[in-house]
Amino acid sequence: MDAISSAYFSELAAPFLNPNKRLFWGYLGASLIIALSVQLILSRTGIMRAISNVFSRRIWFSLSARADYKIILINQALMMGIGPRLISKLAVATLIFESLHIWFDGRTIFLSSCPPWVISGLFTVSVFFLDDISKYLVHRALHRWPILWAFHKVHHTAETLTPLTIYRTHPVEAVVFSLRSVFVQALAIGGFLFFFGSRVELMTVIGANIILFAFNILGSNLRHSHVRISYGRLLEHIFISPAQHQIHHSAAHEHHDKNFGVVLAIWDWLGGTLTIAEKEQVIRYGVKNSRSKNHTIKSIYLQPFVDSASSLIDLYMRIFLLMRSIKYIPVFRFFAVLVGTVTVTLGISIRDSSSGELNIYSHRQPFLINPFIEAYTNDTGTKINIIYAKKGLAQRLKAEGPLSPADVVLTVDIARLYTYVDKDLLAEVNSKILYDNVPEHLRDPQNRWFAFSKRARVIAVSRRVPKLLEPSRYEDLADAKWRGKVCSRPGSHVYNRALVASMINALGQQRAEAWAEGVFNNLARRPQGNDRAQVKAVAEGVCDIAIINNYYYGKLKYSKEPEHRRWASEVRLVFPNQDGRGAHVNISGGGIAKYSKNKIEAQRFLEFLTSERAQELYAKVNYEYPVNRRVPLSQELASWGNFSEDRLPIARLAEVASEAQRIIDRVGW
Amino acid sequence: MYRNNVLLASAISLTLISGGAMADGHGDVYGKFPVTVKGYSGSKTSSTSYTGQIARHVLHDSLKKLSGKGSGTADHALKTKMLSYYATKDKGRAIIAPKTKGPFAVKQVAVDDISGGKNLAGKTYKGTIAGMPNGMTGQELVEFWIGKASRAKKGVDTANGYNYPQLISKFIMGAVSYNQAVDNYLDEKLGADKKPNDKPYKKGAPYTGKEHSWDEAFGYFGTPAHTLKLTPRNVYEIAKQGSKSKKPEDALNYADYNKDGVVDLKTEMTFGPAYYAAGFDAGSYGKSNGTNYLHTITRAFLDGRKLISSANGKKLTDSQRSQLMGYARIISSNWEKVLAEATFKYAGSVYNDMAKLQTIIEAKGDTSKALSNYIKHWGELKGFSLALQTGKENLGETATKLNRMVGFGPLMPNLSQVVDIDSNGNYVRDQGGSWGEYMLHMAKIQKLMVDEFSVKAQNKAISGDIADLAKKLGAGNSAEND
Known part of the structure; x- marks a missing residue:
């Protein structure tokens, strides 16, 4: 208890001892000197009179002032409880600092040759400006929003x-101020450290921001006083004078909502809320209906909640009327139907639980395989469990060894399928159905993996490029005429490595390397992002052509995001090498886990995936091409153009993958 | 009569103990301790012995040196030589490091001068290494790296981002030294029935089971016997053999406790684990923030050894053993913190290198130097992060997070990253995450080290400046109203 009371009193005294606070004794002293000087020199008041003016009992012991003191005592106790529960500046600054890494994809140190004092100066000024404008905006909102005005009043x-x-402040308002300060300081700290690194320092005088020190030492405390000091018309457009702030406290109607600024007047000037101090202006402080009740503790602490609640009810009523006017009822109906559907679906899936079970390790995202699983479960009653992971499943399967629960592995790209056979994690499958449905060049020579769908690596060309000039072969991408006009994801991505592997097959190692170098030299920017990001770059004019997998185009074309649809509309697809070996295709596929305890069911599932019914789904779900020749192209895919594919055995791509990677490393793609 | 004999024996042994300790100055030196084995008939006058561990430190230092000798093409002779320092117990192996350097004269020139018939492979962590592909054991991983290092130019693979001298060295500091000390000698061998104190360690040995177990753990820490008479900075400078001293001869003076003009590797040299503990305490990598790992660990070793010696060749009582385990816990937890501090520090270095690299790339400058630093620091980060996982506890989720964030290889500037090793031992790469995301991984690794291991030195803290600056800006004007 003693510790609490000692902490209470030391916190109470702290503002008088802390140069970051306006009530610091030094600033109070400076204000006193200025107040006396103004009266002695400008008003030619006698010294005794001046002192009695400044320390007038009428002011310092008024009902209003006494209420101030009580508020200070009570708030201090309340804030000791509330303060530590607010979000910390450190947490927000760290979050901002970290988020900037994602927004800017990494971090570049700016002005690295600049001397540290310049950076510190920049930081100090920025902190001041950010602080001052945010105070203006918050202050403005406190006046303009009824729900906040109830407290600021x-x-x-x-x-x-x-x-x-x-310090005559309602605790709710104190929380608002604290949060403002947390966010502004966090923004300055997080932002500056991100861009300028550890050279950032705050320029201080006796531990206070040098600019705020100047503001405070020049009599900031006189803003809340009866000593009227005006800076003159010109300066009052830049700095808020004590007289201007006294106008802000005026009860007169014409002074309402004026001069919100703290140090700078420019925000008020820009925001149309500036009022210049007039000569010999007599101001009555307070609000319109001044009552002695306004100074009772009960009224000060509780009345704002009543007023705020009533403004909230008013707001709700307005929203309600607005909703009615835009006929919100269909929206409600929509949600009702949605909830109903989900409930029924859940009910069905629970009812359909069955005897058989299959465990799938999948690199394919759940939304891509769920339609297949639902269809299979409906047909067979087999319960399917999926473990999805972007990476690491092969390592997991290897570590699990014979104890692994996995039955089926599903993945994309030949390189990833090859990883499984390389680690001897897949079982050989003897299935006439699979042999019939999957062409020989799209399955493992030892029948451990099978392709389920095909995807073509195509060229997305900007519609700005005349059709006559567009590239028709992969080889054209290396043509110097496309210098600075090609976009691509990194060469080491499996999709590009497979493309380089196909080029090695087609052209030989040396020419493939020259080609890769040509493509790299033609890049408009550092390889980055996924294939979708390349279409975006073309749409935004960063480049004219991009290498992508065909289905990304479909995803964008039918995206729910209008922006994505716009990107798709800016490009057309070119299926390369149609006059020669055909377009390079890669696959999604899978196999049966070597130690599956359920190989018959697993095989049945793979066979299902190559069946005509499932094969049609690949186009519907993800704009991929069927491997089963009996399945016709979907209307949508057919509309993009029929194409001939490079019929190179897909396993060959894996065999030259290492060589392809070395080429990619050498050219730096 | 019997009572008199007991009193006499006690008086003699007390004299011996204090004499042993006194001989090296007020008991602050891990020097000669008396022989307490009952019925010992040999000529040794000291029971202290940890030369086998010092020999392994020397094998490790030499192996690190050899790892950087590759010419860029397959070099079978180099590989064989490296393996001779790692896996074989060949006679006649010269000490490749540490060797005499300027005034820092090293007494021994051959590994056999310290201890014969030692290797590192037999003492490497036997569990699987989750932080690398294919579930290799510690030994398999080091041998895999040795194969790669022998083919890489100066031991560095710039395409995949591996600096083998760093990887091998930092990993061994954990997988051999830390693991053997904390998981074996300071854990299993402290059991009541394992290596008891009333029997010699092995037949005819001048030391008891517990004495020697304790000495071996101390040996693996690799600190000079007179560490408590030195500052952490002195111990750090000894490892640097004068290169970080004001005058090169300073390091020799710190090390040469018996003033014979040469540094005896057996008792006077600083090796890897102690070097890092000393480095953090001395603030050699930034601020120490009051860490005292080196002296805390050394003091616990010394107190533990005195305790064992005081049992005078009798089986340790439960209370003595529990006190000894208390010292062992101090050693293990502080040693673990040193490895976590190193992981923290190198995550910071990797982060800084990434920011530098990105700045240079965007200014279209020459990245070769920055890239080489990045790969080097990543190797140290990876090595230490794996070392940290070779203690007696399974780090569980912490290890999983750490391994995922560090990855199997560094994210290269072309955004590729090793994701696997195929059956022929080739690295398989794929497009990694984004550059910014990987930078953030480094910040998260640092946070993980703070949260899980309470590291204090926190050198190269990525968001350390945030706290400093936040403090400087002070609390917001909480209730100030205008």
Whole structure:
């Protein structure tokens, strides 16, 4: 208890000892000197008179001032409880600092040759500006939004102003101020450290921001006083003078919602809320309906909640009326139908639980395989469990060894399928159905993996490029006429490595390397992002052509995002090498886990995936081509153009993958 | 009569103990301790012995040196030589490091001068290494790296991003030294029935089971016997053989405790684990923030050894053993923190290198130097992060997170990253995550080290400046109203 009370009193004294606070004794002293000087020199008041003016009992012991003191005592206790529960500046600054890494994809140090004092100066000024404008905006909102004004009004019910009136604040408002400060400082810290690194320092005088020190030492405390100091018309457009802030506290109607600024007046000027101090202006402080009740503790602490709630009810009523006017009822109906459907679906899936079970390890995203699984479960009653992971499943399967629960492995790209056979994780499958449905060049020579769908690596060409000029072969991508006009994801991605492997097969190692080098030299920017990002880059004019897998185009074309649809509309697809070996295709596929305890069911599932019914789904779900020749192209895929494919045995791509990687490394793609 | 004999024996042994300790100055030196084995008939006057561990430190230092000798093409002779320092117990192996350097004269020139018939492979962590593909054991991983290092130019693979001298060295510091000390000698061998104190360690040995177990653990820490008479900075400078000293001869003076003008590797040299502990305490990598790993660990070793010696060749009582295990816990937890501090520090270095690399790439400058630093620091990060996982506890989720964030290889500037090793031992790469995301992984690794191991030195803290700056800006104007 002693510790708490000692902490309480030391916190109470802290503002007078901390140069970051306006009530710091040094600033109070400076304000006193200025107040006396103004009266002695400008008003030619006698010294005794000046002192009695400044320390007038009428002001310092008024009902209003006494309420200020009580508020300070109560708030201090409340904030000791609330303060530590608010989000910390450190947490927000760290979050901002980290998020910037994602937004800017990494971090580049700016002005690295700049001396540290320049950076510190920049930081100090920025902190000041950010602080000042955010205070202006928050202050403006406190006045303009009824729900907030209910709390800020407590400050404005003061009828006499002393420097201590600065703490006549409702606790809710104190929380708002704290949060503002947390976010602004966090933004400055996180942002500056991200861009300028550890050279960032705050320029301080006796531990306070140098600019705020200047503001405070120049009599900031006189804003809350009865000493009127005006800076003159010109300066009052830049700095808020004590007289201008006193106008802000005026009860007169014409002074309402004026001069929100703290240090700078420019925000008020820009925001149309600036009022210049007039000569010899007599101001009555307070609000319109000044009542002695305004200074009771009950009224100060509780009335704002009542007022705020009533403004909230008012707001709800407005929203309600607005909703009615836009006929919200169909929206409600839609949600009702949606909830109903989900419930029924859930009910069906629970009812359909069956005897058989199959465990799938999948690199394919759940939304891509769920339609197949639903169809299979409906047909057979087999319950399917999926373990999905973007990477690491082969390592997991290897570590699990004979104890692995996996029955089926599903993945994309020949390189990843090859990983499984290389680690001896797949079982040989003897199935006439699979042999019939999957062409020989699209399955493992030892029948451990099978392709289920094909995807073509195509060229997305900007519609800005005349059709006559568009590339028709992969080889054209290396043509110097496309210098600075090609976009691609990194060469080491399996899709590009497979393409390089196909080029090695077609052209030989040396010419393939020259080609890769040509493509790399033609890149408009550092290889980055996925295939979707390349279409975006073409649409935004970063480049004219991009290498992508065909289905990305379909995904964008039918995306729910209008922006994505726009990107797709900006490009057309070219299926390369149609006059020669055909377009390079890669596959999605899978196999049966070597230690599956359920190989018959697993085989049945693979056979299902190559069946005509499932094969049609590949086009529907993800715009991929069927491997089963009996399955016709979907209307959508057919509309993009029929193409001939490079019929190179797909396993060959894996065999030269290492060579392809070396080429990619050498050219730096 | 019997009582008199007991009193006499006790008086003699007390004299011996204090004499043994006193001989090396007020008991602050891990020096000669008396022979307490009952019925010992040999000529040794000291029971202290950890030369086998020092020999392994020397094998490790030499192997590190050899790892950087590759010419860029397959070099079978180099591989064989490296393996002779790692896996064989060949006689006649010269010490490749540490060797005499300027005034820092090293007493021994051959590994056999320290201890014969030792290797590292037999003492490498036997569990599987989850942080690398294909579930290799510690030994398999080192041998895989040795094969790669012998083919890589100066031991560095710039395409995949591996610096083998760093990987091998940092990993061995954990998989051999840390693992043997904390998981074997300071854990299993402290059991009541394992290597008891009332029997010699092995037949005819001048030391008891517990004495020698304890000495071996101390040997693996690799600190000079007179560490408590030195500052952490002195111990750090000894490892640097004068290159970080004001005057090169300073390091020799710190090391040469018996003033014979040469550094005896057996008792006077600083090796890997102690070097890092000393480095953090001395603030050699930034601030130490009050860490005291080196002296805490050494003091616990010394106190433990005195305790064993005081049992005078009798079986340790339960209370003595529990006190000894208390010292062992101090050693294990501080040693673990040193490895976590190193992981923290190198995550910071990797992060800084990435920012530098990106700045240079965007300015279209020459990245070769920055890239080589990046690969080097990543090797140290990976090595230490794997070392950290070779203690007696399974780190569980912490290890999983750490391994996923560090990855099997560094994210290269062309955004590729090793994702696998195929059956022919070739690295398989794929497009990794984004550059920014990988940078953030480094920040998260640092946070993980703070959360899980309470590291204090926190050198090269990525978001360390945030806390400093936040403090400087002070609390917001919480209730100030205008």
